[in-house]
Amino acid sequence: MALSGGGLVRLLSEELPAQARLQASGPALAGAAWEHWLVGFCDERLVPFEDPESTCGLYRKQLLSKISIPNNHVVAINPTLPVEEAAKDYAVRLRELFPGDNMPVFDLLILGMGPDGHTCSLFPDHPLLKEQTQIIAPISNSPKPPPRRITMTLPLLNAARSAVFVVTGDSKATVLKEVLEGKSANPLPAGLVQPAEVNWFVDQASASKLSSPGDQDLP
Numbered sequence: 001m002a003l004s005g006g007g008l009v010r011l012l013s014e015e016l017p018a019q020a021r022l023q024a025s026g027p028a029l030a031g032a033a034w035e036h037w038l039v040g041f042c043d044e045r046l047v048p049f050e051d052p053e054s055t056c057g058l059y060r061k062q063l064l065s066k067i068s069i070p071n072n073h074v075v076a077i078n079p080t081l082p083v084e085e086a087a088k089d090y091a092v093r094l095r096e097l098f099p100g101d102n103m104p105v106f107d108l109l110i111l112g113m114g115p116d117g118h119t120c121s122l123f124p125d126h127p128l129l130k131e132q133t134q135i136i137a138p139i140s141n142s143p144k145p146p147p148r149r150i151t152m153t154l155p156l157l158n159a160a161r162s163a164v165f166v167v168t169g170d171s172k173a174t175v176l177k178e179v180l181e182g183k184s185a186n187p188l189p190a191g192l193v194q195p196a197e198v199n200w201f202v203d204q205a206s207a208s209k210l211s212s213p214g215d216q217d218l219p
């Protein structure tokens with residue numbers, strides 16, 4: 001699987017350990033079998049792991065330390081490299097998880113979406129949306145700080161077996177309606193993520209502008 005950052009870190013960190021405890025305590029329910037998962041990151045900020053902006057650093061502190069995922073099952077970036085090198089290095093690290101595959105195929109991507117429709121570190125109208133060769137790309141001018149990041153690109157995202165978007169809060173209501181119901185000739189980045197299966201987990205606030213469920217023609 002690959003995890004996203006932003007608000008998703010708190011959501012997963014609050015909910016998954018509770019679920020894991022529940023499953024572990026229920027004899028009829030197998031534990032979450034965390035040891036069978038390899039964990040990558042859909043994007044990452046190029047900051048030290050101890051920086052509060054570090055997605056991996058936050059997950060290590062708030063989630064991964066509470067569930068039984070072996071340290072060597074977490075594939076982190078090397079934040080000490082220049083951003084271009086960090087992207088190349090991370091692509092190599094991810095490819096090592098998928099020996100022999102030309103395109104790594106993740107079982108599950110857990111994605112967020114910003115109020116501008118960005119996902120990962122793919123921002124509206126950014127040239128990275130047209131990247132078709134690299135599976136991980138550098139960005140040095142992120143409109144959302146911090147500026148230097150690396151991100152999965154659409155070819156890698158769209159090769160996944162399944163993606164889950166987790167979108168909450170009224171600041172996302174307008175863009176969620178655009179992504180799920182809009183017909184723009186220039187779709188927002190989140191609307192360009194179309195792997196084999198996509199599920200959206202939304203709350204009342206972010207879904208407040210959607211048409212009534214009965215008459216939606218979702219992508």
Ligand SMILES: O=C1O[C@H](COP(=O)(O)O)[C@@H](O)[C@H](O)[C@H]1O
Pocket residue numbers: 003004005006007008042043044045111112113114115118119120121144
């Ligand atoms: O900067 C980022 O933003 C997106 C969306 O974050 P959210 O807090 O609005 O859900 C996030 O998915 C991405 O991983 C992160 O680097």
